[in-house]
Amino acid sequence: MYDVIGAGIGPFNLGLAxxxxxxxxxxxxxxxxxxxxxxxPGLLIKGTDLQVAFLADLVTLADPKSRYTFLNFLHEHDRLYRFYTFNEFDIPRREFNDYLSWAASEIKSCRFGSEVIDVKNAGGHYDVSVKNIEDGSISVYQTKHFVMGTGSEPLIPAEIDDEARQDTMVSTEYLFRKDELAGAESITVVGSGQSAAEIFSDLLQDEQYRRCRLQWVTRSAGFRELETAKLGQEMFTPDYVEYFNRLPFQERLNTLPELDGLRHGIDSDTLAAIYDALYHRSISGGSPDVYIQPMAELEKIEKQNGRCVLSFHQWQMDESFTADSEKVILATGFKPHIPEWFTAISPDIEWEDEKRFKVTADSRLVFKDDRRHHFFTLTNLDHAHGTGATNLKLSVYRNQKIINTILGREHFSINKKTAFQQFLPARKN
Known part of the structure; x- marks a missing residue:
């Protein structure tokens, strides 16, 4: 009987482990x-940085003395002095991936090549069925508590016919399938977030694609810079998460679009690099073969005469148009990945609407029966914890609360003064 078993080993569950x-x-x-x-791994493009400071690692904000800090990783790999001279808070994404991989190999509770295929309530605990990917064998484990950290999957916003799928890739496949783009006469990137910008910038600055027509199209109103104002960043603090979680459900939904600029935007350096590359290409009468179009929603992709034809709708002018492209890259965001076995649990929990389950402040699902063996989720939390639900910094705070609940005591002291702003109404002393 384990105290806790988790499905999925991404940064969130890895931090918990x-x-x-x-x-x-x-x-x-x-x-x-x-x-x-x-x-x-398909997005670890050379030169790209993490969008949060290195202190938002697996453990530092809960226990800076842990051996699993990013700084200790550098120490173990004889890179601490070089990092000091590097003198940056935003670190290379590839190095952060190396750090996470190192931690996963060191933590004894991590089991790879094993897929959770079922979770059943067994009266006071859960029976967790796990399939060995290599030989297909199935083992059943018992646990007092369970954590679903199954992450996200690419969001495909349009209908794509079977033939066009062969020449269409999602952003997470980019580096794995980049060789397929070689020699293409035209490539279209769809999306307006950081991943879309990094892929477009990578293609734009690669001499191999100098004669390729590059197209960048998004339904967003513009290619917006990520909001980085310090007071704005206080929306990624425990103080704000606790406030957000106390709002009525509909008010939480209404608030999420107002916070979009803090998460759904492009790093200023990336935007500057793209503009600079375009400008240098335009010197001395040059005309970069580039097409950039905001406010155009992708509706479908179909193959015609050996090329992909993308149908768009310019929603502001209410006009439709098409664009041809030999290859297409969809960087259109992500949606929560909810495993199939979760369907059997759905009738037992409370829902806030047809898509969003009810979640407590410590990330527990709310069951119709008053069970003491808890089912935590690190997936599909925006409606409960706000735009910071996928933020690395707040994952540590969330894991602290989960551990305190599992132990039934305050093992971690949760910081109370994490923001200068006061989100709750002022009260007289």
């Missing part, structure tokens, strides 16, 4: 069907 490793009285297992840890 790291914190539990230093609590000897707990027993835990975390499973992932991948053969080894990988954090969006």
């Amino acid at each position: 790291a914190l539990l490793e230093d609590i000897p009285e707990t027993s835990a297992l975390f499973f992932d069907k991948k053969k080894e840890f990988a954090w969006h």
Whole structure:
């Protein structure tokens, strides 16, 4: 009987495993069907940085003395002096991936090549069925508590016919399938977030694609810069999450679009690099073969005469148009990945609407029966925890609360003064 078992080993569950490793009285297992840890490997483009400071690692904001800090990773790999001279808070994404992979290999509770295929309530605990990917064998584990950290999957916003799918890739496949783009006469990137911008910038600045027509199209009103004002960043603090979680459901939904600029935007350096590349190409009468179009929603992709034809709707002018492209890259965001086995649990929990389950402040699903063996979720939390639900910094705070609930005591002291702003109405002393 384990204290906790988790499905999925991404940064969130990996951070939970790291914190539990230093609590000897707990027993835990975390499973992932991948053969080894990988954090969006198809998007680890050379020169791209993490969009949060390195302090938002797996453990530092809860326990800076842990051996699983990013700084200790640098120390273990003889890179601490070089990092000091590097003198940056935003670190290379590839190095952060190396750090996560190192932690996953060191933490004893992580099991790769193993997929959770079922979770059943067994009266006071859960029976978790796990399939060995290599030989197909199935083992059943018992646990007092369960954590679903199954992450996200690419969001495909349009209808794509079977032939066009062969020449269409999602952003997470970019580096794996980049060789397929070689020699293409035209490439279209769809999307307006950081991933779309990084892919477009990578193609724009690669001499190999100098004669390729590059197209960048998005339904968003513009290619907006990510909001980085310090007071704005206080929306990624425990103080704000606790306030947001106390709002009525509909008010939470109404608030989410107002917070979009803090998460759904492009780093200013990336935008500057794209503009500079376009400008240099235009010197001396040059005309870069580039087409950039906001406010155009992709409706479908179909193959005609050996090329992909993309149908768009310019929503502001209410006009439709098409664009031809040899290859298409969809960087159109992500949606929560909810595993098939969760369907059997759905009738037992409370829902806020048809898509969003009810979640407590410590990330527990709310069951119709008053059970004491908890089911936590790190997936599909925007409606409960706000735009910071996918923020690395807040994952540590969330894991602290989960561990405190599992232990039934305050093992981690939760910081109370994390923002200068006051979100709740002022009260007289």
